[in-house]
Amino acid sequence: MVEAVLARRPRAFENLVRQYQGLCWHVVHRMVRDPDDALELCQDTFLRVHRYLHQYRFDSPLKSWIGRVAYTVALRHLERKRIPLVDCADDAEHSAMIDNIRHTDDLEAAYSEEESAKFLHAAIELLPPLQRTLLTLYYLEEISIPEIARMTGVAGGTIKSHLFRSRLRLRKMLESPQESGDE
């Protein structure tokens, strides 16, 4: 596929985009959240892929290489907008936002699967960009921790720690929203 794109074969680049647009969208969307910004950054990502594909050395899967480009593009966007990658909200603020989500819902229904899922989606959205992205790569894209480390440049141990703490936090919020406020 890479050779076909570099040889400028018809539809080769279009096929490449089609194959990896899901990954790019998931990474960028999870990082920046705003759909318009995410679309623009996805375009930017694939434009970079097109320009610099000749630098790809086949030392890692193409998926990782494209994922890394998408992650870097989204990261620069967050830096430009001065959005912190890890501590977007302190624990108290985060817990207060979560409480608001919980309290706007019918508490009786809150324990149904559908409501729990709705609550969880809102809680995931409130996680810091890096944690959201790591969880998405691990669960949705089913990428291993070493591969995520290669893609993001974050150490494997740090990724594991983020995954562990994010899931534990979500679990505590799900089981007892009051407790999560005391963390």
Add this chain to the structure above:
Amino acid sequence: MNEDIDEHEWLAQERAMSGELQSPGFAEGNARARSYRLIAHALRQPPPDNLPPHFAQRMSRIAAADDAPFESVLISVLVAALVICAIITVARFGSQWAFDARTSGWLLAFAGCLGASWLTEAWQRRAR
């Protein structure tokens, strides 16, 4: 192993992740397992927004247009280099030239090359 990671909790998270993948559902296991299965299920859902339907086609067109400026800059540089060389050559050796039949032949060959190049480009443009 990270010191801040509780091994049992980590294993519960991982088991719920693989369990939810193999047999979706939240009823199995204790409260902790059920919670982690719910979390795994939520995390496997794609974002609500999607890329536009013809994103790949549009991207392909953008990339093709991105190629063009580089080519045109390169062609401009080459043409400029050619013109400069021609001016220097004429200025240096022009007085020694005699326009006989041999010279006319070369001029005709040069004009022929230009014409062939122009025709090829026009044909490619039409084919596109």
